[in-house]
Amino acid sequence: MRLSSRMIIVLTSIGLISGGLLVSVNSLTKERIGLNKQLEIEEAITQVVPGTKTSQKLYEEKDFAIYAGKSDDGRSLGFAIQTAAGGFQDKIILLFGSNPSLTKINSLRILDQKETPGLGAKITNYDSFLKFWENKDCTGALRLHKPPLSSPDQLAPSEVNTITGATVSSEAVLNCVNSSLEKVRKLKSEGKFGFEEKNAR
């Protein structure tokens, strides 16, 4: 056999076999991988919208999704908004929950981040960051309180804490929550997602 045809045959068959193998492995694991991601989101929704038994995706675009948290009898308990902030190194994927009228933030969870360990990465820590985000009044824009206070009770209802040495990360999360809330209100007023109708049914 000529060398050139041998080269083509060998490389093509290696490519075909490996392609076939990958297709079958992908179809075997795809469902499970999707399930893992969904479970992670659902668990986070239950945390940010207390009392949630089932959740429903209402709206989705790139790096942005709105879910409704529902109780056993199908009553809507609030929104869970998944969004991405521009962090210090990479996107910070976060999820926060609000009441149905979008006037109060229940709490906030960080789903994925690559901030500096020991500084910006503290945004995932409950005691240094997340607990200062509970039950916040978001009728207006939220503000950052500097320097940080030691107890959530000392903060005004519309203020959240900074992390010392990681203002960039704290600000990124804050600005992202504020702009996402604006966006959700706008989408809601435009009737882009059906929350009320499904509720009434």
Place this chain on the structure above:
Amino acid sequence: MPAKSFEQDFNKGLWTENPVSRQLLGMCSTLAITNAIMNGVAMGLAVSFVLVFSSLLISLLRKLIPNQVRIASYIVVIATFVTLADRFLAAYFPSMSKNLGPYVPLIVVNCIILGRAEAFASKNTVSTSVVDALGMSLGYILALLILSSIREILGSGTLLGYKVLGTWFEPWIIMILPPGAFIALGLLIAAANLIERKIKLGR
């Protein structure tokens, strides 16, 4: 094949040709993921899986693959095993897959694997290639284990996630950041060189 030679092929990966301390191959993943022991071990196992199976397959196909397309063929074989490992981790160990992030797909370009394929598996029998790959894998895992232990203890004060140093200890955050990886790797290589010199002087 005499047993003596099998032993030599296996042992050289552990010390005289250790991929990390001697050959300085695969530094990207070595530096990036050794911030905690669990990550180091998981990465070591993923690399071992890819290394052993691609060595096996490449030495099996060594007479079939024309010389001119060998590198392309090796990369396809390696990339296939890497993707298998990546999907498996994502499906069954989602949190580990998240910790290792892009470094699992990057095993494709880990020079240990292509290096062993080109320098060893393409010239040796299947059994010797597998023994060689196992030795190299163990050498890689051991090096990552040492590096990640040093970095986790000093950088977080924990060992496998358990607190081992008391509250008096203020973690050296630099050790879990990239500079800490270079410092720890430098010290590890220096120590390996020192021991090597002692051995040579003793002879």
